[in-house]
Structures are given as structure tokens and as C-alpha cells.
Amino acid sequence: MAGAKGRGDVWSGHDPVSAPLSGSEQDETLALRPKFNADGLVAAITQDAETGEVLMLAWMNAEALTATLETRRATYWSRSRGELWVKGETSGHTQEVVEVRIDCDQDAVLLKVRQTGGACHTGRASCFYRIVPFDGSPLSKDPHMS
């Protein structure tokens, strides 16, 4: 294992070496080669490290991903505000990142976090507080997150 690296070495987003590979090479590489979309983003699923509850889905650009790894505080890219978004910076509802995983084609990351307060901007524990019935009847709200 390499020792801790300084800022800028954690993930050198503009280094051609870190461009995504294709097919099974991308699936099996041990290099971080995020496959950013046309907007320069990967999806980030955030999960409670203890309960396994899925808390939210957000987005990360290269800077947000690097910041999350370096600081262990979940940092996203706010698409609505067009700026880096350190989760909880204004609300206090921070996310201490316990583990980061990346998926087969490296266009999505999974953060396991210790959440302070509610993850959702509505104040609820999770953004997924509404259940969609199979029969087309109205959504219902999870009574544990009203």
C-alpha cells in the first residue's frame, strides 16, 4: 500500500492516465478512473453506514470527489446552485464518510456515512420518504419520516 498522498495526488482528474477504460478493463481496474457524464459528474448514492438506509442521491464532479476523499466529509456538486456543496455546511447536517465504493463502470459512487441530523433538505432522515404503490394509488409517506 502506498502511503498517504498530498493534495492533487489523490485523484488527478485531468491526467489522461485516469481516463476511463472500456468494457471489462474498466470493470476490473484498480485505478480510480471515474466516468464523468457530459456535465462532468458522477452519481453519488449516500447510505447510512449503520442502518443501511439509503439517504439521498446527489452528484459529484472531480473536485467534489477529491474533497470527499481528502476530508471524509461528504461533498457534492450542487446542480441547482452550480457550486461545490459541503453537506451540512449551512444546516449542520454533516455526513462523516466511513467508506467510498465505486461501481463497475465507475460512473457512480456509494458513500457510507455517519449522518448528523436529517439527510434530506425537508428535515427528514432520508430523501426517500414516499412509497410509490404498485396499483397507481397516491403515494404514501413513511410514517417513520413524516
Place this chain on the structure above:
Amino acid sequence: MAGAKGRGDVWSGHDPVSAPLSGSEQDETLALRPKFNADGLVAAITQDAETGEVLMLAWMNAEALTATLETRRATYWSRSRGELWVKGETSGHTQEVVEVRIDCDQDAVLLKVRQTGGACHTGRASCFYRIVPFDGSPLSKDPHMS
């Protein structure tokens, strides 16, 4: 609660009534008003209903979402193939949908499923089999999903 509705009533995607609302109205509505992106898609996070393990991230258009609700078999939109993708149709690795949730702004859904076989096209249980170390060292593979 309304009774079961027929095909086409489950979610009338092109009905102006079902367009997203804004702000807190969208957060609190009990109507299904998916906020599709410019490609007509919402993100779909799939989670094992029993273990809570996050299995994959995929995408759904209106047709895939409707099909998932109607058939209770996870159905996505394959961006690479440009077609509807009934999970497991060729691999046999189907996903029986136990619950569907939608997030605050309705641009992401969460499926809780009973997974047959591996969820990942690599054969692994989950697509998130690689851990990203905080210190910039190479990724490691989850030994339970080698």
C-alpha cells in the same frame, strides 16, 4: 385508497397534470410527478430488500417506471443499447420488486428487490465491489465479491 387501476392509469407520463411541481410542493405532493432529466430519465437505485446492500444504479424512462410498477420486475432503460431492459431477461438474474420509493424532488427512485443471482453484469452480487481508499492508494476489491 383508490383501487387497482388498469394499464395506462398507473402513471400517465404525458399528462400535463403529472408534470413536476416546484419547491416544497414537489417535496410534499402525494402524486407521482417524476422529474425526468433532459434525456427523459430518472435515476434508479436498487437495494437488496433483505440485506440493505446497494446493488446497482441504473436509469428509467417513463415506460420503464410504469413497467416496473405494473410487473413488479425491475425494468430499466439501457442507455448503452437505447432500449427497455427487463433486468435478468437474458441472464436470469431477475429482480422482484418489493417496494418502490421516490425522493423529495422526484428525480430518483429507490427499488427494494429480491435479487436472483448477481446484480452486476460481472456476475458479482453488487456493482459496488470496489472500495476507494481515502489516501489515494489503489482501489481494493471486496473479498466477499471477488
